[in-house]
Every structure is written in C-alpha cells, then in structure tokens.
Amino acid sequence: MKNYNFDKILNRRGTNSVKYDLLKERFGKEDIMSMWVADMDFACPDFITQAISKRLQHPIFGYSIRPESFFKSVVNWMKERHQWDVKTSEISFSPGVVPGLFLALKAFSKPGDKIIVQQPVYFPFFTTVSENDRQLVSNNLIEKDDYYTMDFENLEKQIDEKCKMIFVSNPHNPVGRAWKKDELHKLVDICKRHNVLIISDEIHSDLILKPNKHIPLASISDDAAAITLTLMAASKTFNIAGLSTSIVISKNPILLKKYNEAMDATHLMQGNIFGTVATEAAYTHGAKFVDNLMSYISENIDYVEEFIFKNLPKIEFKRPEATYLLWLNMKAYNLSDKKLMDFFVNEAGIAVNSGKTFGSSGSRYVRLNAALPKSELIMSMNKLKAAIDKI
Numbered sequence: 001m002k003n004y005n006f007d008k009i010l011n012r013r014g015t016n017s018v019k020y021d022l023l024k025e026r027f028g029k030e031d032i033m034s035m036w037v038a039d040m041d042f043a044c045p046d047f048i049t050q051a052i053s054k055r056l057q058h059p060i061f062g063y064s065i066r067p068e069s070f071f072k073s074v075v076n077w078m079k080e081r082h083q084w085d086v087k088t089s090e091i092s093f094s095p096g097v098v099p100g101l102f103l104a105l106k107a108f109s110k111p112g113d114k115i116i117v118q119q120p121v122y123f124p125f126f127t128t129v130s131e132n133d134r135q136l137v138s139n140n141l142i143e144k145d146d147y148y149t150m151d152f153e154n155l156e157k158q159i160d161e162k163c164k165m166i167f168v169s170n171p172h173n174p175v176g177r178a179w180k181k182d183e184l185h186k187l188v189d190i191c192k193r194h195n196v197l198i199i200s201d202e203i204h205s206d207l208i209l210k211p212n213k214h215i216p217l218a219s220i221s222d223d224a225a226a227i228t229l230t231l232m233a234a235s236k237t238f239n240i241a242g243l244s245t246s247i248v249i250s251k252n253p254i255l256l257k258k259y260n261e262a263m264d265a266t267h268l269m270q271g272n273i274f275g276t277v278a279t280e281a282a283y284t285h286g287a288k289f290v291d292n293l294m295s296y297i298s299e300n301i302d303y304v305e306e307f308i309f310k311n312l313p314k315i316e317f318k319r320p321e322a323t324y325l326l327w328l329n330m331k332a333y334n335l336s337d338k339k340l341m342d343f344f345v346n347e348a349g350i351a352v353n354s355g356k357t358f359g360s361s362g363s364r365y366v367r368l369n370a371a372l373p374k375s376e377l378i379m380s381m382n383k384l385k386a387a388i389d390k391i
C-alpha cells in the first residue's frame, strides 16, 4: 500500500492561495499560521497530478465534454465508499458545491419563498438565500455538552407553505456531525409531509473519522430519494477545490431536469477540463489515499484533543465525527467575538474562522483547520498555549 507523506511542509505563499495570500487582507497580518479556509496543506495525490499532466500533453484545451468514464468513476465511488447505488442518468454537474446551492435555489424556489438552514453552518448556506431575494429561516442546531443535534420540534413549528427547501450540511460544517440514519429519517419524514425539498451538501462525505460512517441522505429510503438533490465533490478530499468541479445527484428525474434547466440558463454546465480529469482520477484511484489521509487527520485530532485536555482545559472541544475542522468553544474566556479574533491573530499568531460567521449561535467559538503537517499543528498548539498563559 502506498503511503503518502503528509508530514511534508509545502510553502503555499505566493501561489495565489486564498488561505495564505489573503492573510494580510483578511487578518491584517501575513506572518501568522493559517488555519482558516477549508483546504488542506497536503499535496494532491500523484494519480491526480499525473492525470492532469497527461491531459497537458495535448496542447489544445477547447470546449470539452464529461466522458462516460467520468460518470462511471462517480458511480463506482458511491457504490464502494458509500454503498449507494447511483446511475449515470442520475448524475449532473456544478462548477462548485456553492454554485450548486445557488442553482438549486433558482430551480426550486421563487423570490419571497422561504429556505431553511440549520445554524451554525457554513455561511454560504445563508448568504445564498438572503442575497437572492429569498427569506431565511434558521432552525438552529441544539447544542448540549458541545454535541449538536437537529431541532426537529422547532423545524416542524417553523415550516409553513412558503418553505420550499432546506439546505442540509451532511456531514455538518462546522460542528463535525456525520448525521445518523435515525436523524435523517426524522428529517425526511418532516420534509415529505410539508413538501419541503432537501438539498444535501455532502462535500465532506469522504472525510469521515472512524468509527463513524457517511450516510448519503438520499440513500436512506425511497421517500428520501424522491425529495433530495445531493451535492458532492472530490474537491475537499483530494485538495482540488481550485478546479471548480462538483457533482449533483438526484434519483428524482423531475428534480434533476429542473436543476439542469437552471444550469443551462446560466451556461455554467461547461466545466473545467482539468477538473473533469482530476475528479475522475480521484474517484478511480483515490480509496487508499483517503484511508491514509483520514488516519493522519485522526491522529492530528487526537493530538489536539489531548493537548487541550492537558493544557487548555477551559477550551471546550468535542472530537468531530467527520471533517478536519475543529470547533472550539472559547466561551470560558469571556471575550467578545472581535476580541477573540484579535487574540488568535495578534497574540497567538494563528488565523482561524470566527464562529460568529457561521451564524449568531456560533458566537465565541472558533473553527480551526487541522489538515496540516503534524509538526505545524504542534507549533500552533504551543503558540496558542503560550498566548493563553499570558491572559
């Protein structure tokens, strides 16, 4: 089995990277560690760079199609990794998962309609709604001892005939839940009874920490399949987000047709030659890489868990079930969100995401990206401890 070298430190500064080359603009400082944006500091695996290099051998990069082999790789990946039977005819495209949320919004709702999100959640979930003349309904997650669950009672109370859709993050960014079957069944039951479509963003579906499992929402029942459009991508898992390629799946041909019409109307269906090639390579050869990656990330998370337990007990932290994103409850320090960010950036020297950007229920949390070489992670934890010791 090939082992990948996740310990290698790669300098990403000067590569037009959002995570590094926007530090000054976003945080006012460049010489800090970067643990914010959700991409990894690990090299993309060789089978992907080789596939891209092979395509580069031909010097014309004209309009291109997604070949049968692309769809086959998606079908096989869903079957092997997620035990989900999907057919080529059930797969479409989006130039990104967030554009997919937007296209779904265009396809299945009209101005004034209500869309439900469950905060704290990845912020484009609610900006996509509020910036496009729809009404945002937030059914906040319930938090107990830093473990989050869906508030089914409140969901049912809030739904009215104007609610057309719910955006679900499965697994959930930033709280790291990999939703369980019984939770998904309850959600589907409510949505079906109230004619609410489910847009299930499953971009983190391959970043699962043992012993948890990703359950594709649409796979749990015929009812779920009938009301769900699923958005997935190889982008997070294989560090290819800059190639702007993701996939859209629905078992309901009417939903898929409407989605495709919205995409055709915006001419976004063309895609990116290298994104097609990279995604196919990822889904064809990626299984071992993902297993190796997730063991490494799991050890990184073990390290943070132990470090916090021993050295920073006022930080409340629950190990995520999925993703490499750590959701740290900093309430015990009694700092405002602004002061908390100022502390991380200027005292600890670490760029993180402010929890508040994920909705007001994320106030006084921070999101920390743990997909980086262990030596760098250790450095960041020591910097955090040194800064906290001075408070």
Ligand SMILES: Cc1ncc(COP(=O)(O)O)c(C=O)c1O
Pocket (backbone or CB within 6 Å): 038, 095, 096, 097, 098, 099, 122, 169, 173, 201, 203, 204, 233, 235, 241, 246
């Ligand atoms: C839940 C979730 N959806 C979507 C995205 C971004 O997707 P894309 O870059 O394909 O638009 C992210 C990135 O962090 C995410 O966490």
